[in-house]
Amino acid sequence: MRAMKISLDIELKDIPGQLVHALKPISELGGNIISVLHHHNRKTPLGNIPVQVVFEIDERNVETLVQRLKRRGVSVLRVGRERLRSSKIVILIGHIVHSDIRDLIDSIDSTGFAEVVKLSLEMPAIDMKSSASLTISAVNEDKLNEAMEILGDVARKKGIMMISPI
Secondary structure (H helix, E strand, C coil): CCEEEEEEEEEECCCCCHHHHHHHHHHHCCCEEEEEEECCCCCCCCCCEEEEEEEEEEHHHHHHHHHHHHHCCCEEEEEEEECCCEEEEEEEEECCCCCCHHHHHHHHHCCCCEEEEEEEEECCCCCCCEEEEEEEEECCHHHHHHHHHHHHHHHHHCCCEEECCC
C-alpha cells in the first residue's frame, strides 16, 4: 500500500448525519482520518456547511473515494494530494528582511524535496532585528533534516540565529 496524505474540501447539507455520511466511505476504503474541520458557523451562500478532512489512504483508492462521495450527494470541491509529509517549524532572529529572506526560502524551495510552506514575520522597527517563524515541509523525515541543515548554513552565513525544534 502506498499511503498518501489527502486534504479534501467538501460541502455538506445542513441536516443531521451528513458528516458521518461523508466520512464513512473513507473508512470503507481503509483511510485513516487525521483531522476534520467542520465549519458549521460559516455556511456557504447555498446554505451548505464547508468541511475539510485530512486523511491517509492508499493512493489507488482516491478516485474511487471521490466517486463514492459524489454518488452520496457530497459536493467535492478540492482534493489535495500532499507529497510533503514531514514538517518542522523554526524561528529565525536577526536582520532577516535586510539580509534578503528570498535567499533563505530559495535555499529550501530549490531542493525539490522540501519547501517553505508558511512564513510569519515580525518587524518591530526598520533598524531593529526581526523574527520569523518558518514552517518547512519535506517528502520525508530524512529530507526534512537535510533541508534544516541547508537552512542553518544559509542563516549562519547571513548572521541570522536559527532556533530549531527540539
